[in-house]
Amino acid sequence: MxxxxxxxxxxxxxxxxxxxxxxxxxxxxxxxxxxxxxxxxxxxxxxxxxxxxxxxxxxxxxxxxxxxxxxxxxxxDVKKIAALRGEVKNQLVTSFIQSVEALGFTTDEMVHDLQKRGGGND
CATH class of the missing domain: 1.10.10.10 (Winged helix-like DNA-binding domain superfamily/Winged helix DNA-binding domain)
Incomplete structure (x- = not known):
């Protein structure tokens, strides 16, 4: 494959x-x-x-x-798996923030757009 x-x-x-x-x-x-x-x-x-x-x-x-x-x-060890999940999530969030800040977007702009796309999580 x-x-x-x-x-x-x-x-x-x-x-x-x-x-x-x-x-x-x-x-x-x-x-x-x-x-x-x-x-x-x-x-x-x-x-x-x-x-x-x-x-x-x-x-x-x-x-x-x-x-x-x-x-x-x-x-x-489900605690180890939960910790892994948290680490990966934090890495993704950090990478995302660095990328959007490098392009000049504000946190408020990004939060607004994320909430619009969140499917009712706002």
Whole structure:
């Protein structure tokens, strides 16, 4: 299948973001088994060493855990997943604010437009 990767960001980081996004969205559930390194590498069209790095980084972030002889699993620690969700949200908000401020928009302008598009959340 393969994925179209962005040229300006390392592939392993894009894969980490993809997997953490799946966890945040609930596509991957707490305790769910991840495909093997080789299976995932073939699925997304990358080298197995790249995928091994992704799994290692996710484990260091305590988002996944490896069970010897069984494979890698999404953490069952829902507090850790909630914290990940909060971190990602804060990164997105910060990036958004920096982008709009760089273009000269005010916070009030952006809040107004976001509330208009919010579908009744105003």
């Amino acid at each position: 393969g994925i179209d990767f962005l040229p300006d960001k390392p592939i392993y980081q894009q894969l980490i973001e993809r997997i953490t996004g799946d966890i945040i969205r609930g596509t991957l559930q707490p305790g769910e088994k991840l495909p093997s390194v080789r299976e995932y590498a073939v699925e997304v069209g990358v080298n197995a060493n790249t995928m091994q790095r992704v799994y290692k980084e996710l484990e260091q972030m305590e988002i996944t855990e490896t069970k010897r002889g069984q494979g890698s699993f999404v953490t069952e």
